[in-house]
Structures are given as C-alpha cells and as structure tokens.
Amino acid sequence: MTATADATTPAGEVPSFEVTLRIRRMNPEGTSDHAAGEEYWEEFKIQAHATDRVLDALHKVKWDLDGSLAFRRSCAHGVCGSDAMRINARNRLACKTLLKDLNPAKPILIEPIKGLPVEKDLIVDMEPFFASYREIMPFLMTDGPAPERERLQTPAERERFEDTTKCIMCAACTSACPVFWTDGQFFGPQAIVGAHRFIFDSRDEGQWDRLEILNDKAGVWKCRTAFNCTEACPRGIEVTKAISEVKKALNTGEI
C-alpha cells in the first residue's frame, strides 16, 4: 500500500502557508472607494493548504474577508463549468486548479474571462456564449419516425465524437480565443465543439445544416489555429482537432 505517501495525505495537518490573491474587481453599483463600473485590483491574503484549490481560496475571501466578492461556482470538482476564470493569465476552472501548482510565493492573479461583458467581479454575461451554442442547432436531427428500440451505433462510430461530448460549456476555450476577443461575431470554439458532437454522430441527419452554418463568415474559417482553446479546455478536449475535422468535412464534402 503506497498511496499514503505524505504528499497525498488528504486529511490531517497539512502545513498551511500564506498566499496572496490579486483579484480583478468591478462593482456595477460602485463601492465607497470605487466608482460604479470601475475596474480595479484588490489584494487579499489568506492562509491555505497545499491541497486547496483556487476555489477554496476564493471562498476564504468571500466567507471571511469580503462577502461582496462575486463569482459563480457549483460542483467544486470540474464538472459543472461554472467557474472558468483567468488565473495567472490562463483560463482555468478555479475548482480544478491547486494552489500548490501555482507558485504561491507570488500573488495569484485572478480575472474574469475575456471577451464577454463583465457584470460584477468575476461574473461575466454568458448569454452571447450560449446564444452561439443555440445557433448551431445542438440536438439530434433525424428523419422519419422514432424507432421502436435504440438506434444502433457501433463502439467505433461512437468513438468518433466521444471527445466532444465531454464539453461542460464553461467557455474557457471561447474566451481564450484571440479571434473571439477581436471579433465578437465569431461563433467561438465551443459552438464548433458543440456542432462537432452532432456532425460526427452516425445517428444524426442534420450534419449539412450545421456545416452550412459553420461555413458562414462567422464560422469555422475564422479560426487561426491559435490553439489557445485546446490549451484552456479543462476537460482535455482536443478543440483545435475538432475544428480541423469540421474544416476537413467542409473541404472534402465527406464526414
């Protein structure tokens, strides 16, 4: 039994240390020190453990120091997609980023994700993001009546779109994409991932409608293969690969 090496001791007296969080803040109603809508940095010092995640650190700030700090979160283990933010200039989920992996000697920079309007502190308006997703008709489209039993699909056929089914719509990819920053018209990588999941599903018959949408000006050709999306994706989805497969399908007319 080797799992009990000290580093992995989950409970007990893990030594604690001090970390500084520098949080990019914005209060739409203003505070005593800051005008409404003004963006500013604020520093908080907290005691943390090596096993703590950035989300735990944010909770410490919110619960013990400043209850007005606003951020979204729910599941706390990387499956709901609520808490994508820029941590040390990289898009990540706060609940999946361990403090010990961040060099706690330096202040940890926390900002809202880019490219979407900031509403308050780390909360951004997600509506444009979800609107792009709805745009690509993200649902199975089939002709004819529903079958008696399941539609058959071999494990190999399923494997083709397995990767893109993992998406939790956290927007880490889209808000990391430089094209999205400069051109809000771009569907963004997430919508392409969402479309890919159906285009390559052998049961789906709406592929060409979706491909048509992605062939549009704001579509897949806008992607400059910057790879920021793939690097940001907390689910390890090969986003750029999915995009490239969509391009290939458009170029060859084959799926």
Added chain:
Amino acid sequence: MWLVHRSTGVAIFFFLLIHVLDTALVRVSPEAYNEVIGAYKTPVYGLVEAGLVAAIILHAFNGLRIIAVDNSTWALRHQKKLAWGVWIVFAVLMLGFLPRHLMHVFGGA
C-alpha cells in the same frame, strides 16, 4: 505564435507595397532605379532588410506549420514542438544569412 504570424504577415505586406513601387522605377529609367536601390545598400536599409528576411522566414515556416497542422493529426498533436521547430529553423537560417548579408551591407557600401 498566432500574433507573430499576423504581425509578420502585415509587415511583409507593407514592404511588398513599397518594394513593387520602387521596382517600378525600373520602367522609368535606370538612373532613378539605381538611385533608389542605392538606398537599400545603406546600413539602415540593410538592417530593415535583415528584419524583413527574418519576418519572411518566420511567416513562411510558421505558415508551413499551420498547413501541416490543418492536414495531419500528428502535426496537430505536436504543434508545440513544431512551433519550436519554426524557431530553430529561423535561428539556423538567420545565422547563415545575417553574417553574409551584413558583410555585404557594411563591407560593400
């Protein structure tokens, strides 16, 4: 990398505009052309030209990397290594080109 590609592309584009215009002087008269091209041979332009070559090399090889990434899953998965490769090729070519070029520029002018 994406920024590098973009900025080098733009730089080359503007250079090309000028370059074609000055080459057009060939049509006007040999004197005019030689006068302008003479400017290229001064150290300042020599350096600009070196920068241009650098930009072209980066843009070209990164362009090749992009094309590879678009067409092969292997390249896609190893794009980071390929990006390093672009910088290495860039370094090697520039090391080969710069001494020669600067020699011509400073030595010959």
Added chain:
Amino acid sequence: MSAPELIDPKPRIRSGRTRRKAERWSWMFMRLSGLVLVLLIFTHLTVNLVLGEGVSQIDFAFVAGKWADWWWQVADFLMLLLAMLHGGNGMRLLINDYAHSKAWRSALMGVLHLSMVVVIVLGSLVIWTFDPCPVDADMSLLPSFCEDVLQ
C-alpha cells in the same frame, strides 16, 4: 407509453449543401498560395541577397539581366500576383477582425483594394513591358548584352 413526440425545430436556415463558399475558398487559397510562395520567395531571396555579392550587386543591370530571361519574368510575375493576393486577402481578414464599425471597415477595404490593384497592374506592366536596353540610357548602367543589341 411511447417516445416523446418532440416538436420539430423551426427551420433556421435553408437546407442543402454549403451555400456561401467564399470564406472556404479564401482559406484554401491562403494555404495553396502559401505553399507556392515558399518556393518562389526563397529562390528570389537566395538569388538576390545571398548568392553572388548579396544586396550590393543589385542595380539596374542586375534586374535587367534577370528579366531578359522570360523564365524569370514568369516567376517574378507569379510571385507578385500571389503575394499580393495572399497578403491582400490576409489584410482583409485582419480588417474584418479589428475594424468594427461599418464605415471604418469599408474605408480600409477601399484603400486595400485600391492599393492591390495599383500594385498588381503597375508591377505586371513593369515586368511584361520591361525593356532591358532603353535606347537613350547611359551604356554603363545597362547589362553587358545590351552592347550587342544596340550596336
């Protein structure tokens, strides 16, 4: 009990194969022209700047010497054309990305298109109508073969 009868979605777009092909062709063209340009530009650079005496050798005579050969004429013309189209298309993408207001965008696009046309027309005129041995020129500036031609 039966499967839920789900309402069909409102058709949001016309069905059928890809309709607007422009962006796709632009993408393809960038890659194909890029590939050809690699060959052309590197030959160009090598011949002009590396072989022989580098920049210092470039003068009217050098250029004229090259263009007397139709092969070089074709190569340089292709390079000019592809580079301008490739670069111009690249600039178009950029303008689309950064110029958000309609006015800005159309203004920049206008400038871009104009400069492309001017450069391409001018450039090709120069290349195709080039006379390596202008009659009234100073002999010393001309390539050596002009002596045979002119005398």
Added chain:
Amino acid sequence: MTLHEYDVVIVGAGGAGMRAALESSQRARTAVISKLYPTRSHTGAAQGGIAAALSNVEDDNAEWHTFDTVKGGDYLVDQDAAEILCTEAPQAVLDLENMGLPFNRTEDGHVDQRRFGGHTRNHGEAAVRRACYSADRTGHMILQTLYQQCIKQEVEFFNEFYVLELVLDKDPQAAGDDETVSVAGVVAYELATGEIHTFRAKSVLFATGGAGKVFKTTSNAHTLTGDGMAIAFNAGLPLEDMEFFQFHPTGLAGLGILLSEAARGEGGILRNSEGERFMERYAPTIKDLAPRDMVARAMANEVREGRGCGPHKDYVLLDLTHLEPAHIDAKLPDITEFARTYLGVEPYTEPVPVYPTAHYAMGGIPTTVHGEVLRNNTSKVNGLYAAGECACVSVHGANRLGTNSLLDLNVFGRRAGIAAAEHALATAEAAPLDESAAAPLIERVEKLRSTVGSSGSESIAALRKALQETMDRNAQVFRDEASLTTAQEVIADLQKRYADIAIHDRGQRYNTDLLEAMELGFLLELSAVVVLGALNRKESRGGHYREDFPTRDDENFMQHTMVYGEKDGLRLDYKPVVVTRYQPMERKY
C-alpha cells in the same frame, strides 16, 4: 417587481426539471426557473449509470429490478411506485437514446450495460448488468441531452432566478381534509438585478434537487442546499423520510468528491490497511457490490476498529491497480482524473484513498406516483408537483440503489411534467396571486440588506461550518441517542444565532452573499427535520443506522416518517408503506 403568468412553472432545471419541461412545454405554456444555468445542475455530476432491465447483455426483467429496489430500500419502499419505476425504465432509457444520448455501446451497436451495487439476477442470485452508461459521465450526458432537447423545443428558461417562496391559496395545515388547497405560484429573486419576480401559475412543479450541503463531507454541489424541500416545508407542507440520507462509500478521502460505484462495478476492490478485501466478511455473495449503506458502514467500521489507512488511519483504499489501464481509460476516465488532480494519486498503479461521503437524500416532498404533492397522508395540493431528488415518491425507501436516481428523474420527471400540464389545461384560472404576494420576501431581503455593516453579528460562513461539522460528527453513518441529541441542541442554538446574521453585500446586482444567507436558513431548517426523524426512528434501516438500536424493527417502524413545521415547533407523524408483492425479509447479500 414583475408579475409573470404561466400555465406551468417548473422550479429547477436539472434532470427532473428538464425532463418534465419537455413534456409540459409541448402541452401548455411553461416556464422553467433555475438558480443555475441548466447545464450547471448537479445531475451533470452523476457518473455511474441509469438502471433499466433492457436485457441487452444479460437476461433481466423489470420484476427482478423491482425486487432489488424494494430490498435495497430495506422494504421502506412504496412497492407500487417501485413497480412503475422499473417497468417504465426501459422506455425511459430508450427515450433518452432517441433524443441523442450517446450511451456506450455493445459490439453489435446496442446500449451497453454494466454491474452496479445491489442489482441482481433472479432475486439476489448474482450480480446482473443492468446499468446503462456513458463512460463515467452518464449524468453529464443526460443533462446535456435534455438541455439540447429543450433548446430544440424552445423551452423558456429563467436562469439564475432563485425561487424563495411558494404561495398556496390557504394554509395547508389549517385546511380540513374536504377543502382543496391550491397552488397560486412562486416568488423568485433575480440574481442579476436583485429584482423580485412573482410567477402566477396553474401548476407548479418543484425539481430542485438534493440537500447534501447539510453535511460537511459531501459529493453534492455547493448549491445543493435543499431549497425546494425547505420552501415547501415553510409553506406548511410535510417532509417525508428525511432521516434517510445516503452516504456513498467511495468519496475521495477528505474531500468528499465522488468516485462512482462504477469503479467497483468494473472490478475495483476495497481494502483495509492489512490489504484485506474486507467486504468478503460483510457481504459474502456480492462483496464490494453490496448496497451503499452496507459498504459505507463496513468501511466506517474498519476505520473504527483500527484498520484504516494513512497517518491518521482514517480511510480505506479503493484498488483499481489490477485493471488494465486501457479498460480504466475507456470506462472510468473522469474519476481516475479526479484522483490524480485532487489527491495526486495515479490509479493505474496506486490504490485511491476513499471514505464515505453524504450523497443522496432519500426523503423529500411527499408525492403520489404522478408527482402530485401531498399535504398529509392522503390529500393532495391542487396543482403542486415535485420530482427528482427533492421529491419522495418513495421508490428509494431507506436506501437508494445506485443508478435508480437518474431513472427516477426520467420516469417521475416525465410523469410529473405530463400531470402538471394536464392539470393546467383542465384548470380555467390559477388561484389568485398578485404583487402583494412578494411583500414578505421583499421585506426579508431588505432586512438582510440592512444588516450590512452591523458589527458583532453572526457570519454565514461560521454558522454553516458549525452546522455541517455537527451533522458530520453526530448524524452521519453511525448515529445514537446521545449524538443526535447533541446535534439537535447545536442546531437549535444555530437557529437562534441565525436571527442575528449579518451580510456584507448591500448591492442589488449579483448579491450572492445575500443568497447564501437564504440558503443557510434552508439548511438549518432541513437539518432539524433530519435529526428529529433520526432521533425518533429507534431502529436501524438502510441509510439510517442507530448504534443503540442496531436492528430493523418492522413492528414499530415499517412506516414513513412525516415531519410538519408548526408554529410551536416540529411535529412528527407517520405514513404507512405501500406493500404489494414483497413481504419484508432480512436483508442479506
């Protein structure tokens, strides 16, 4: 203050809420109100699978499934409901498949199935492959698929709206049995603006999920604060069987993050510090795949008897090292990643530290098999429905079988959605509700806002922490008279202190501080109900284990607990269990 009117209002956009919305929105004008974006709901965290006797890989039938459900629930299950659950299961799964859910497949293209705890062939002979799954992200796929279908049907969502009050046309407890009590609507708080919205509706359906945050160590999301249950309770409705909370055996030690039972379904083994496969002693036939309550207790017992691992001997190990890495990657990719990310353990080569974690509320708002909410043992509330984890149809009894909850969402979510829409269609006019209904909530919110800056007051975080710690210490896997009494006292004290709570954020926009205060109020209320039920249930059954009463007592306790909130405190009552086919037997595996 805005007033909205709909035929049907669904509160909650998890699996149950959206499944209901798909049915309801086809039939009647429907709004779905959710405090989270639908895809953030905790259904997305469910990993292992959804049970259905499809017989795609092994011989199976709905009757065996029903038996397992009843037996797994330690006979506290309403058997008519369980029979519906298991009979409608295959169609529920096929519906999901037809909507596009990417199940894992067998070689010949059918939906694949795997083993899960407590699912057996022919009444306990051997484990059977009944759980349909999609790697270890079944819940994620269900949530995504349902959301996608909602987009297709253009379901109307009110996202990041917190429902905080339920409005009935009269006090359900004061009303006599022959009177009808009808739903009038709900009052909600819009996170983005701080505005209060009143929704008037002919039918209201609650699908607000679980209440795991009552405990400290839990697999549940921060947002699972039992809102729906507490809101119904505050409106004068009873809660059923709240003392039955499921502790899932394999939470990541110290964190509570779940490692699905699928890990054991795929061959994982639990070992103590001596390397012994201790489940062989507790459940000789199905060993590691015994129902959750038994495994959780066995683990807690190993630790108590000194066979725990680690420097503090406070957890056991889940061993996957004998499985092929490729197999692990194909079937359990996410949970192995959790072990890597959060504990730094590589499951290919090292066993993973695990300990029971609070997981699932078997109890909730009592309903009929059509999702109609009951206001006592027999009378329904006209137009009020509940489904999913916040409801108690009582298909899970004293202990839920793994994979039966996702099934519950789909079967009873669908039924409740249909019933709610049909009720709305048959009702000419909703009960009266106007803007004044929002007044009490507005007052409460303003009162909370006015606490900003008041010094010497109680903090939300401190109270919540104290509550969760006392619940973990005193009302977890093992309980007894003394521990429960302590918990009761602590909760009573915390409730008093809650009256002096102060928040930090005065703002209107995105005031999550204020909402956390509200949620804490719900948690406190529910904890009191849980503890009261546990204290009075002087027996051990399913998820509820009393060390001072270690055996099941069918004589006195073969009945559901019903707790009512009254002016002078909580009132306890009981409700008979529906027994059709299966007489209670001793539960052995």
